[in-house]
Amino acid sequence: MTSEPQPPTLLHLSALLRDSDVIPHVLPESVADSLKGILTIKYPSDAIACQGEENARSKVQDTPEVYFDASDSGATYTLIMTDPDLFMENDQYGGQVRHWLESGVTFSQSGKASFASASGNTTAHLGPAPGPVTRKHRYVFILAREPSGYSPKKPDDFEVGEKGEDLKGRMKFDAAKYVQDQGLTVEGVAYMLVGPDLESYATNAKLGVESLAKKVVGQ
Numbered sequence: 504m505t506s507e508p509q510p511p512t513l514l515h516l517s518a519l520l521r522d523s524d525v526i527p528h529v530l531p532e533s534v535a536d537s538l539k540g541i542l543t544i545k546y547p548s549d550a551i552a553c554q555g556e557e558n559a560r561s562k563v564q565d566t567p568e569v570y571f572d573a574s575d576s577g578a579t580y581t582l583i584m585t586d587p588d589l590f591m592e593n594d595q596y597g598g599q600v601r602h603w604l605e606s607g608v609t610f611s612q613s614g615k616a617s618f619a620s621a622s623g624n625t626t627a628h629l630g631p632a633p634g635p636v637t638r639k640h641r642y643v644f645i646l647a648r649e650p651s652g653y654s655p656k657k658p659d660d661f662e663v664g665e666k667g668e669d670l671k672g673r674m675k676f677d678a679a680k681y682v683q684d685q686g687l688t689v690e691g692v693a694y695m696l697v698g699p700d701l702e703s704y705a706t707n708a709k710l711g712v713e714s715l716a717k718k719v720v721g722q
Contacts, residue, residue, distance in 0.1 A: 511554050513538050516692070519554050525694055528593045529585065529643050530679050534689045540573020542646050542691030552644060552695035560700050563642075564630035571646055571691050574610035579649045581606045581624075581687055582616070585678045586631070588640040598675035602642065603628040604663070606655045623655040624663045624685075626673065631697040639698040645678055647687035656685060 511519065517535040520526040526534060544552035550562040569582060584603035587593055606623030608616050633640040657663070658681065662672055682689060 511541065513540075516541065516554065520692060520694075523555055523641060523694065524593060525641065525643055525692065529587050529599070529641075530645065530682075530689060530692065534692065537689050538692065539690040540571055542644060542693040543570045543572075544568075544644050544693055544695070545570065550695075552642065553693045555641075555694055555696060557639065557696045557698075560631055560633070560697050563695070563697060566628040569608075569616035569644075569646075570614045571610055571616070572614050573690065574614055575648075576610065576612060578609075579606075579653060580608040580610070580616075580690075581645075581647045581649055581655075581682075581685065582608050582618075583643075583645040583647070583678050583681070584628070585643050585645070585676060586633075586640050587643065588633070588637060589674065590634065590637065592638075592641075599678060600670075601626050601661070601673045601676035601678075602631070606649065606653075608646075624658065626663060627665075627668055629668070629673070633697055633699040637699065639696040642695050642697060643678070644691075644693040645682070645689055646691035647682050647685075647689045650686055650688075653686075658684070 517538065520535070526532055541553065544567045546563050546567045547565045548562040550558045552558065582603065582605045583601070586600040586602055589597035589600050604624055604626035605618050606625065607619035610616055631640065631642055661676060666672060
């Protein structure tokens with residue numbers, strides 16, 4: 504019987520983030536010093552994202568549960584899921600794709616996240632859909648503590664809510680810039696690897712058509 508992999512220590516996690524180029528290409532080197540605990544993403548399919556697990560795309564489409572083993576019950580957090588590998592690794596042309604954004608996240612004593620009802624800056628969860636000519640994409644989950652009395656600032660480089668949820672609206676995201684602009688402190692990071700499949704081609708085509716349709720009608 505194979506035992507489940509053990510959660511990494513913070514030192515091990517920092518090394519993994521550097522080895523995978525999450526640090527410094529998605530988040531700055533300073534994040535290694537601000538990490539407080541282990542962030543674990545659990546999907547209904549039993550797939551997990553924590554320390555670079557490779558997951559089949561079909562297993563990670565539903566909105567997952569989020570756990571953090573160093574949460575402060577009196578604090579609120581912002582959760583980000585981003586793909587830095589749209590057309591190529593560390594894509595500088597298309598930028599990152601914002602797959603999920605939640606503010607005002609709280610945690611129970613068991614470390615399970617609860618999400619505020621569409622308050623603050625939000626982007627609905629979108630499952631991975633890596634492109635046909637790319638290798639496996641990194642999907643990076645970032646948990647950042649919000650300062651006391653935090654009120655999310657409207658981003659100056661993308662729309663939140665429904666207006667920012669087509670592919671065009673999700674592209675050219677910069678997670679590190681968003682964290683800095685909002686005055687947040689990164690305390691947890693997880694990531695997983697997901698490769699393309701036939702269904703991801705169809706999903707990308709659909710998202711592209713939706714973006715084009717909005718452009719035509721002036722949205």
